[in-house]
Amino acid sequence: MSSDDGEECLPLSQRPEWADVRPVPQDDGPKPVVPIHYRENFREAMDYFRAVYLADERSLRSLNLTSEVIGLNPGNYTVWHFRRLVLEALNADLHEERDYVDRVAERFPKNYQIWHHRRWLAEKLGPKAADKELEFTKKIFTIDAKNYHTWSHRQWVLLALGGWDDELDYCQKLIENDVFNNSAWNQRYFVITKSPLLGGLQAMRESEVSFAIKAILTNPQNESPWRYLRGLYKGDIEQLLSDNQVPEVCLQVLKSGRNFLFALSMLLDLLCFGFQPSDEFKRIVEGLTNSESSSSDTNLATSVCNVLETVDPLRANYWAWRRRTLPSMVC
């Protein structure tokens, strides 16, 4: 009689199948600190768990008891550890166990121990478990598309068990659903750099730059595609400087006169790396400055910092520091 869904149940002390067990109370010591006001069913379940754990009773009723305790407190890693011992001793059907874990994970999607148990299960079931694991994580993402544990698990499944075929498409879909979902952008980066089916970062760069730029132009205030674009040139500043699409997208956003904060900070970084701007850049940025403070002697990078100090006042101190610490040869 398991209750992994938290329903009201007869107390363990009144259940005939537990009549032979003497529950072991918690010995908190004489003056415990931060004592928790346990509910009666919680206290009782833990007392019975202690009994079977100490007796090392790896039975079906023990398994059901761990389900009850997990339902009350999924964070108790001792209980999960014992559950794994019992599952092995009973040679339990791990597909049924996976169904159980599906239900518990939906109830407690932000619990570390459940995801760890899931990983243990998937390792035991082997590569054929990949599909179900990927499917399950997708299910969680329909409720919370940014669940950190779920993304970690999905990445682990791909690396350990495979299933890369549709991953880029899946990222595409998630980004289409919510272009501000930074987790989806991170996953996209993970796929293009780690997937054995794609050519790696360099091979994917061109198409991914186009993808990022399209997203930037649609929502220039979205931090994710800007970071992603920059990330496509990780460890390759030369390529970043020689690829004129990057300054071009900055220019386009600046020309629009709106939502240009990230365009400005990207331009600043390019200038610090040695980018040689055209006059058009200087004109556009000058148009954004307070005409009292601008001067024809001011270099572009300094002007950019001045604008940022004004239009991004939250980070004014940071932009002032950037201005003071500009490389000497910067334009």
Next chain:
Amino acid sequence: MDRSSEFDKMRHVASLELMMEWMPSPYESQEINRLTLAHFAISGLAILGALDQIDKDRVINWVLSLRAQPKDKAELEKGEFYGFHGSRSSQFDRHDGKDLVPNGSHLASTYCALAILRIIGYDLSSMDSESIITSMRQLQQHDGSFTPIHLGAETDLRFVYCAAAICFMFNNWTGMDREKAKEYILRCQSYDGGFGLVPGSESHGGGTYCAVAALRLMGFIEADILSKSTLWTTINVPLLLEWCIQRQGVDGGFQGRANKASDTCYAFWVGGVLKILGAYHFLDKNALRRFLLSCESQYGGFQKFPEDATPDLYHSYYGLAALSLLEEPGLVPLCVELGIPSPEII
């Protein structure tokens, strides 16, 4: 700095003193790491400069009672970690002569235990640290990361941080391979400059703190590196700095990841990184203070968001820690990389 809105210290003291004696039932789900809850309450009171009401012997006795001890040196070699349990729920009496019941002591609980003892004024050098330091090596993985318990658990940056903090507090680095840990940390730096909890995962405020604070504790980053023109051979500092500074939102609070809502605790996690880098003055302190006070509960403690109804101990502690970083009058300064008040000042 604008301090026109009041920060009511005494409300927080009262709330934490109550929690020392009585935690409501919803905390059952954190039962396994009661030591962590104790750390938040005691360290919180320390930040508030209100430790004098605490019965220090009582705390010391309770904390020490959670320690796992090997029977002998031979047992120490068998692969178990002998640290502190988070609570009685992972601590079982072993049967004489039987190895039936493995000890369930935990790396994070060990960090919390040592943090509490240090704050209370217990002399850590008088403690037998050997079994902790020796056995914690078993928890380090081939890739340099740490698992928190030898029974098997997730491995990520949180436990690399705990390991570094433990070694630091004992001033004994034989407990871990620092180089390997550093390599793992470097692999966690994402393409946007922040750090994920494991390599490949999304940049995250908590992960970033664990990475940078661990590197600092291990001696791989100098203090105030921004003011020195050192070549940054370890991590991409400019990208990290920009990532951190962009976490402050228009509401003044800090978010844990790009395009997510501001949350009290990231004022410490991300603010702490900025402090370690010597870049704390880059953030907007007035705006941050306003946000934190908007997350203050009328009952004492802090909520996750302004709209939340209930405070919780975790956000309460990190809310206080964040206010300490802001140098709120009446609050004790922190040792940022340890995440606790500096004992010299308490």
